[in-house]
Amino acid sequence: MRARPLILTLAHRLAVLAYILFALFPLFWLLKVSLTPNDLLYSEGVRMWPSRVSFDHFRFVIAHSDFPLFFRNSLIVAGSTALVVTAVASLSGYALSRFAFRAKYWIVALMLLTQMFPLVMLVAPIFRLLSPLGLTNSLTGLVIVYSAFNVPFATFLMQSFFDGIPKDLEEAAKIDGATQFMAFRQIILPLTLPGIAATVGFVFTAAWSELLFALMLISGNDAATFPVGLLSFVSKFSVDFGQMMAAGVLALIPACIFFFLIQRYLVQGLTAGAVKG
């Protein structure tokens, strides 16, 4: 009776382990290459770990490349986009979840429609729109474009979180003496923290790693984000893998820190105990 569950548990664990190895292997390779000195990169063949590690690539990337600038630009763009989108999506998601208003159906349909176009189709028109406004080659331009593209999905995401919060709660708050907005801010928003964390994380990573628009709208190093910067390690004649991978490892850090900070909210169901259980 007890043997079978044990085998099942073991199989389950093994499957999970295999998946984790599979998913993390590219990251491991990234780290491995970034730590391999140039002279060993091609001479040692395929090895799981170089015979000697060095931080030369990191040193070079931080001290002698434009990478810190790209990094800063990306941080600004991704951070601002995440803030703007989450603020807008919280409000619009709440409206879609709680209010009945005219044209609601059409607004939702329109937002879905925007998600159906391949982005490549939109690059040229967006460039034409932004360039007379002086928003090409600027971080502000990128934030605007990213926000526009992320708001619809983030709105639906937030709406689903608001839908999960019982309506009774804000009605109780209103009867207790709160305005609609106070009920939203003091009762609903704190309960939506997991949803907000998920939305912020989703939008931040999307903006952090976006390449197409960054490549098309930005020329020159001043406003380049780090995915664009990574490409600068590819020259006409060679690819500097060591430095590129070192830059890649550095670029992972903010995302890791970020998810470390919000993971508490991602896993926590805060609404437990709201209504009868």
Add this chain to the structure above:
Amino acid sequence: MASIDIRDIHKSYGKIEVLHGVDLAIKDGEFIVLVGPSGCGKSTLLRMIAGLEEVTGGDILIAGNRINDLAPKDRDIAMVFQSYALYPHMSVAQNMSYSLRLRKTPREKVASAVSAAASKLGLDPFLERRPKALSGGQRQRVAMGRAIVRQPKAFLFDEPLSNLDARLREQMRAEIKKLHGELGATSIYVTHDQIEAMTLADRIVAMHGGVVQQVGSPLDLYDRPANLFVAGFIGSPGMNFIEARYQPGEGSPAARLADGTLVALPHAYALEPDTPVTLGIRPEHVVIGGEGREAAVELIEPTGFGTILHLALHGLPFKVFTTDRKVLNAGNAAAVSFPPQHLHLFDREGARVAAL
């Protein structure tokens, strides 16, 4: 505390009207219980008084002031929800003090109001806990506590006890009655539970299909139901109805049943001879044994306190409630008779017929 006047209230959702003109004058300090079958509009009416549902027609007055267009927060009423609707991210104390904090009440006053309410409801040991760490009964108390910390003009309850088990419900029912005695606050209470309605109410409002059927004291509704709906709804097991025709007789008015036999009536009524009527008699008022009509016993339901007999009388289902444990078995025959003073008479439209 205040009076509440409901004047010709209508409510429609789009083209569907769910309340068809409700009038109700509630006195200061009165405990009103709204009863009626599911979907008759009780919650809708309550939510309109609270300001959670827009009024489509008519007026609502609290303490003489028309409040149709006031936001819920400006109506100064408290409501206890069926789901309790406790704020999950706040402790019990914070849940109870939220309304006071919103009103910028001084801190010492908040603290004393919360501790007074907590000790009234036996919540002192739980003040720092989150709602999810409480039992259903404790959560229910917190919901009550949240309502009583401030002195609102009125309390609204929407089936507050329906999520509790029977024993706890009985206990909370008594506590609500006691609380109402102490606070004397105007209260409107929605319930499905007959006993809650009968025991708590100063006056019961029986609703059906968005229309008020009868307003009166619990015993009024029990003794003199205004129509067939109220007669059948109040009381458990429900009243028996028998189709008959009115016979004025010569000083001995009676109703003639379908099989031609006569049932003596207590009074004469202002009805033409041979008018079709419905006779009503409560199961607990039927007399079993002795002289009477023959009925077949089909089913016996002992409740401990008494026994519910399901009979077939002239081929129709008929219920009797008796506290007499006389052994009757399914398949036996029983003799039933109807004491005239307990008979109710309703006309073709279902309205109670008054005695001459």
